[in-house]
Amino acid sequence: MVPSPAARSFLAQRLTAHRHFWRSSALGSVLEPVLFLAAMGLTLGSLVDRGPGVPGGVGYLAFLAPGLLVAAAMQTATGESSYPVLGALKWDRLYEAVLATPARPGDLLTGHLLYVAFRVTTSAAAFLVVLVLFGAAAGPLVVLTLPVALLTGLAFAAPVTAMAARLEEDAAFAALQRFLIVPMFLFSGTFFPVAQLPLALEWFAYATPLWHGVALARDLALGTAEAGSALRHVGYLALWTAAGTWLAARALQRRLVR
Amino acid sequence: MGEPLVRARGLVKRFGGYTAVDGIDVDIAPGESFGFLGPNGAGKSTTMRMVGAVSPPTAGELRILGMDPAVDGPAIRARLGVVPQTDNLDLELTVEENLLVYGRYFGLPRATVRERTAELLDFVQLTDRAKDRVEPLSGGMKRRVTIARALVNEPDVVLLDEPTTGLDPQARHVLWERLYRLKQRGVTLVLTTHYMDEAEQLCDRLVVMDRGRIAAEGSPAELIAAWSTREVCELRFPLTEGGAGAAAHADALAPLVARGAAERVEVLPDRLLLYTADGDAALSEVLALGLRPLSSLVRRSSLEDVFLRLTGRTLVD
Numbered sequence: 001m002v003p004s005p006a007a008r009s010f011l012a013q014r015l016t017a018h019r020h021f022w023r024s025s026a027l028g029s030v031l032e033p034v035l036f037l038a039a040m041g042l043t044l045g046s047l048v049d050r051g052p053g054v055p056g057g058v059g060y061l062a063f064l065a066p067g068l069l070v071a072a073a074m075q076t077a078t079g080e081s082s083y084p085v086l087g088a089l090k091w092d093r094l095y096e097a098v099l100a101t102p103a104r105p106g107d108l109l110t111g112h113l114l115y116v117a118f119r120v121t122t123s124a125a126a127f128l129v130v131l132v133l134f135g136a137a138a139g140p141l142v143v144l145t146l147p148v149a150l151l152t153g154l155a156f157a158a159p160v161t162a163m164a165a166r167l168e169e170d171a172a173f174a175a176l177q178r179f180l181i182v183p184m185f186l187f188s189g190t191f192f193p194v195a196q197l198p199l200a201l202e203w204f205a206y207a208t209p210l211w212h213g214v215a216l217a218r219d220l221a222l223g224t225a226e227a228g229s230a231l232r233h234v235g236y237l238a239l240w241t242a243a244g245t246w247l248a249a250r251a252l253q254r255r256l257v258r
Numbered sequence: 259m260g261e262p263l264v265r266a267r268g269l270v271k272r273f274g275g276y277t278a279v280d281g282i283d284v285d286i287a288p289g290e291s292f293g294f295l296g297p298n299g300a301g302k303s304t305t306m307r308m309v310g311a312v313s314p315p316t317a318g319e320l321r322i323l324g325m326d327p328a329v330d331g332p333a334i335r336a337r338l339g340v341v342p343q344t345d346n347l348d349l350e351l352t353v354e355e356n357l358l359v360y361g362r363y364f365g366l367p368r369a370t371v372r373e374r375t376a377e378l379l380d381f382v383q384l385t386d387r388a389k390d391r392v393e394p395l396s397g398g399m400k401r402r403v404t405i406a407r408a409l410v411n412e413p414d415v416v417l418l419d420e421p422t423t424g425l426d427p428q429a430r431h432v433l434w435e436r437l438y439r440l441k442q443r444g445v446t447l448v449l450t451t452h453y454m455d456e457a458e459q460l461c462d463r464l465v466v467m468d469r470g471r472i473a474a475e476g477s478p479a480e481l482i483a484a485w486s487t488r489e490v491c492e493l494r495f496p497l498t499e500g501g502a503g504a505a506a507h508a509d510a511l512a513p514l515v516a517r518g519a520a521e522r523v524e525v526l527p528d529r530l531l532l533y534t535a536d537g538d539a540a541l542s543e544v545l546a547l548g549l550r551p552l553s554s555l556v557r558r559s560s561l562e563d564v565f566l567r568l569t570g571r572t573l574v575d
Contacts, residue, residue, distance in 0.1 A: 009362040016359050017350035020391075093346035099312055100340040101363035101411075102332035258273070258313060 003110050006103035010111025013098075015118070028079075029123035033072040034130050040064060040191060041136060055193055058222055062138040065131050066145045066217040067190035070152050072127060073120045074210050077153035078160050078181055080116045082173045085164035095256060105252040109245070113157060120153030121146060137221075144220040152213030155237040158244025165251035184210045189218075209240045261324050263288050263415055263446055264309055268318035271304050278304040280470035281318065286448060288414075291441050294450040295457045295561060296467035297571065302450035303343055305467075306419045309448065311335050323414060336364055339408035339416040343423065345400045347392045353403050354379065354388040357410050364411040371410065378406040382436060398429025405436065416440065418449040422456060434459050454561035466561075466568055473568040478561055485567045486559035487521050489537035493530045493544065493551040510549055519543045524566060533563070 003011070018025070045060030054063040088094035095108055124146055131137045163172070187197060187205055194205040205211045216233035219225035264286040271279040279301040286292045294302040307313035308320060311327035311334040320327060322334045347356050354375055361371030379385045382402035387395065392403060401421070408416055421437065422430040437460055441447055451457050457464050458478045466473045466481070474481055495507050508530060514520045520540050524531040534540040537556030544551065566572060 005365060006363055009359070012362055013348065013351075013359040016355050017348065020350060092349055093342070093344060094348055096312075096342065097346040097348070097360075097407075098363065100310060100335060100338070100342070101360070102336045102365075103363050104332065256312075 003114060004107050006098075006101070006107035007110035007114065009101075010098060010103065010108055011114045011118070014111070014115040018115075018119075025119070026123065026126060029072060029076045029119070030126045030130065032075070033068045033127050036068055037061075037065065037130070037134060037136065041068075041134075056222060056224060058138060061134070061136045062222065063218065064191065065134075065136040065138075066142065066148075066221040067214045069124055069127050069131070069145050070149050070213040070217045071185050071188075071190045071210060073124055073149035073153040073213070074156050074181065074184070076120050076123050077116050077157040078176070080119055081112070081157045081160040082164055082176065083170060085112065085161050086167055086170055086173075089165065089255060090168070095252075099256055105256045106249055108256075109161070109249055109252055112161065113154060113245070116153060116157040117150055120157075121150050124149035139221075139223065141223050142221040145217040148213055148217040148220065151234065151237045151241070152209060152217075155209040155213070155240035155244070158241050158248055160244075162244055162247035162251050165248055165255055184208050189214045209237055212236045262286055263323055264292075264448065265321045266309075266318065267320075269305070269308065269315055269320055270317040271301070271308060271313065272316045277470055279308070282465075282467075282470075282472050284465065284472075286415075286446065289444050289446055291447040291449070291460055291462045293448075293457045293461035293464035294467050295452070295454070295461075295464050295565070296450075297452055297565075299469075300467040301470040302467055303419050306417055306448070306450055310338060310340050310417050336411065337414045339411065339413035341401075341404050341408045341416065341418040341421055343419040345404050347400060347403055347407070349391075349393045352389055352391055353384055353395070356392060356403060357407050360407050361410045366411065374410055374412070375406075378409055381409075381439075382406045383432075396429070398425050398432065401425060401429070401433060402436070405433075409440075413445070415446045415448060418447065420450055420452070422451075422453070430456075454565070457561055464561075466565055468565075468569045468571075474564065481561060481564045482559045484564075486563040487533040488535050488559060489540075490557055490559055490563060491520075491532040491534060491537040491540045491544070492555040492557065493532065493549075494528065494553045495530070495549075496552050507549065507551075510547065511544065513547065514540065514543055517543075526572070531563070531566075533559075 041061040041064045045064065048054065048060040054060055098108055099105065128142065128146065131142065187201060188194065188208045188211040189205060194202050194211060197205060212233040216230055219230065262285040264284060266282060266284040268281045268283065269279055270277065270281050282305065294305060296302050304313065308315050309322060311322060311331045314328055323337055325334050327334055348359070351359065357375040357378060358371055361374065379388050382405055384399060384402055384406070387399065392400065395403070422433050425433065437447065447460065449460060461478060463477050465475045474485060476484065508523055508525050511523050511530065511532065515523060520532045520534040522533040524533070532540050541554055541556060562572065
């Protein structure tokens with residue numbers, strides 16, 4: 001499936017803007033996971049490793065790193081699909097300008113998701129370099145976390161875009177961050193195995209796309225992936241991406257073509 | 259004359275229970291400057307969005323460049339240039355980048371877009387700001403960037419929705435002059451405005467819109483001839499106790515109308531308008547009646563008077 005010329009033009013527009021502020025956005029997308037890696041991985045990790053440790057017999061840092069990489073993808077994708085999308089609809093009217101050309105709402109959505117894919121992948125790659133420098137990479141297989149970060153990013157970008165396309169005010173984004181994104185970040189297996197959680201929360205974790213991304217990335221990085229569970233993870237993330245894309249396409253069409 | 263560039267018959271746009279455009283007929287010929295004049299809420303912008311092939315009509319027939327917007331939206335938009343009411347430039351980009359990225363949507367080769375961007379920035383007198391970010395530019399400059407951007411695909415028709423609203427007088431004149439040049443090059447301009455002076459400056463032909471309908475149609479001179487008198491005598495009276503204002507003096511002017519010295523009297527909250535062929539003569543008669551207005555002004559009729567006559571309301575409140 002090749003994106004339409006108009007979708008590629010929108011991607012080009014976003015990349016042109018990105019050239020002006022890539023330093024600050026890269027700093028945000030990479031610095032935060034690096035801080036967590038340092039604070040949790042090194043300090044807390046040394047305590048964990050002296051105790052019973054994490055399952056699978058690996059060091060805490062190697063356990064944590066793939067999880068942080070995927071969680072950062074969630075944050076980047078959510079960030080790029082919330083305020084910027086509402087802003088493009090309502091404040092800067094960027095989408096209105098694009099739709100005055102031969103482009104259609106679907107082209108905007110495709111171009112937007114391509115841009116998010118670019119942001120997530122480049123940020124994850126930069127973080128991966130940091131991981132290697134930290135000595136937090138379990139082995140060369142850690143590079144397989146990149147496509148997982150991409151897929152997890154899209155599984156968040158698509159539904160958050162659908163949400164943004166329905167909003168009039170940005171207050172809901174703060175609620176999204178507080179009540180969904182941060183709890184997911186903390187309780188979906190990034191920092192500890194979800195088996196540690198009370199049963200109800202454990203099932204909440206299984207329902208989140210983040211847990212599937214984290215679990216898959218970790219399995220791949222540590223070389224413990226099995227075909228069956230890997231396919232289930234990929235399928236679940238793909239489902240969120242597809243459903244979110246469908247909802248976003250519908251919401252954008254309704255909002256922009258009136 | 260060939261097929262009109264824009265042809266609408268019984269065009270209707272409803273949003274839920276609200277009818278924004280209520281059955282209008284419009285023909286716009288190649289090369290002409292056509293205006294929709296009316297107050298806010300008259301349905302001008304909604305009409306422009308339909309003509310821009312971004313808003314599907316609720317009912318009626320609409321053809322743009324000989325095509326049906328419901329079927330050929332992208333092909334129509336490829337040949338239009340759009341200047342919306344609110345500037346929608348990409349504020350994260352430079353002036354030049356705004357044009358460069360926009361040209362790509364029209365499938366133009368990069369070299370062509372580069373060449374045209376340089377020409378257009380020169381045309382809107384912003385060459386020296388090409389590398390600056392758009393965000394801090396003045397309102398008038400942003401407007402000129404938007405116009406340059408709308409021309410990047412060398413459109414057959416340029417749609418301008420309230421092109422000078424919110425600009426200071428000097429910026430307006432700069433813009434009018436540029437638009438006039440475009441018109442001279444043979445570009446078809448379609449614009450909306452609630453400024454009568456703008457309509458008089460730029461439009462060969464216009465329709466007066468009110469509450470979603472077309473109230474009258476013609477050139478500015480034709481409309482004035484058909485719906486107003488040659489001259490207008492404006493009278494201001496001191497506000498009386500109790501606030502009856504100008505209305506209190508309207509009855510006193512009745513004899514003038516009866517004698518034929520004035521055709522009609524319009525009562526506005528702050529003044530009286532005496533419609534007459536000879537404003538100075540009418541003013542003499544007012545004074546002869548013993549009335550003492552605070553101030554008076556004799557002027558030529560304008561589109562403002564046409565609008566007042568047609569709708570009973572003023573354009574800009």
